[in-house]
Amino acid sequence: PDADVPDTGTLDGGTSDAGVPACPSVASGTTYHVATNGNDSGSGATDKPFLTITKALSVAEPGDRVLVSEGVYRERVTFPKSGAPGKPIILEGAGAVTIDGGDRVTGWVPAPEIGANVYKNTQLTYAPWNMTWKGKYILRLGEDVPQDKAIETLVKGPEGWDTYQGPPYRSWDGVEAMFGSYDQVLYVRFGGNNNPNDEDLTFAPQKKGAVNVDGTSYATICNLTLENAFHGVLVRNGASHVIVHGNKIIGG
Numbered sequence: 001p002d003a004d005v006p007d008t009g010t011l012d013g014g015t016s017d018a019g020v021p022a023c024p025s026v027a028s029g030t031t032y033h034v035a036t037n038g039n040d041s042g043s044g045a046t047d048k049p050f051l052t053i054t055k056a057l058s059v060a061e062p063g064d065r066v067l068v069s070e071g072v073y074r075e076r077v078t079f080p081k082s083g084a085p086g087k088p089i090i091l092e093g094a095g096a097v098t099i100d101g102g103d104r105v106t107g108w109v110p111a112p113e114i115g116a117n118v119y120k121n122t123q124l125t126y127a128p129w130n131m132t133w134k135g136k137y138i139l140r141l142g143e144d145v146p147q148d149k150a151i152e153t154l155v156k157g158p159e160g161w162d163t164y165q166g167p168p169y170r171s172w173d174g175v176e177a178m179f180g181s182y183d184q185v186l187y188v189r190f191g192g193n194n195n196p197n198d199e200d201l202t203f204a205p206q207k208k209g210a211v212n213v214d215g216t217s218y219a220t221i222c223n224l225t226l227e228n229a230f231h232g233v234l235v236r237n238g239a240s241h242v243i244v245h246g247n248k249i250i251g252g
Contacts, residue, residue: 023092024245025220029063032056036071053077053091053099062218063087070095074104076204076229077211083218088243091211093223101210101229102132102202105186108195115155117193120185127181128203130251131188132228137251141180150180154189179203202228209234213242222246 032044033056040055042048049069050056054077056066062084068091077099083089103124111120131138139158141150153159157172172191179188186203188196209231213219215238222245226232232249235242 022246023090023220023222024243025088025090025222027063027065027090028087029061029065031065031067032060033067033069034073035069036073057089057091060089062089065090065092068093068097068224070097072098072100074100074102076101076208079211079213079216079219082216083220083241085218085241088218088220088241090220090222091224092220093225096225097223098225098227099210100202100227101208102204102227103128104200104202106197108188108197111187114151114187115189118154118187118189119196120187121196122185124181124186124203126205127184128179128186129206129230130204130228131177131179132202132204132251133177133199135250136176139175139178141178145180147182150182151187154178154180154187204229206230207234213239215239217241219243220245224248225250227251 033046033049034051034053035049038049038051040051042050044050044056044059052075053066053068053073054075057077058080060066062082079089081089105121105123107123108119108121111118114120130140141153145153157175175191177188177190179186181187188201190196208229210226210229211221211233213233213235217240220243221233222243225248227250232247233244
């Protein structure tokens with residue numbers, strides 16, 4: 001559904017000729033283009049698109065539009081400045097556009113000091129809040145779980161109860177994967193004993209969106225797929241007059 005933050009009325013943009021929801025805001029200024037074959041040293045013109053949405057938003061002024069061509073963009077983007085009444089800054093997808101807010105992690109090594117089939121990684125500079133694998137959000141061992149208990153869970157599986165068997169037991173039956181982060185080391189284990197170096201894994205920090213409107217206002221976000229971030233769209237710190245329209249948010 002459309003989201004309008006805070007109460008600024010409901011706008012119905014109808015449907016475009018391509019069959020996708022029409023963006024409810026119309027650009028009155030410059031349109032900057034972004035493409036997967038672009039270059040951030042370009043001008044953002046149709047024939048010289050930017051490579052990243054972040055670059056395009058950095059130059060957009062009130063009334064301008066950032067029009068993103070079809071493709072996957074692996075970045076977490078923020079509106080660095082506000083639009084104005086009647087002149088929002090517009091972030092719009094043209095075709096199948098995905099903003100992937102997850103960080104891909106490679107270079108996993110076994111962690112035999114923890115247990116069999118557990119892998120570790122020290123590449124990330126933050127403690128990730130979510131992990132995605134094959135389009136699924138994976139069970140996280142939170143900081144409220146003591147480290148020794150978390151390690152036991154990674155090795156033996158989550159704790160369960162069976163009223164017919166008596167005391168709690170641990171098992172990896174039915175569990176596809178789990179992860180946790182302790183002392184700046186990231187750990188992961190798969191129920192099928194997969195090697196994470198053979199998998200496409202993404203991680204993302206807490207309280208960050210694929211798209212962020214943080215303390216700025218008069219922004220429109222439309223016709224995008226937002227995935228693999230803690231939030232699809234994060235609006236906070238007094239941001240207002242933000243329209244979110246016709247997007248697909250996966251997780252978050």
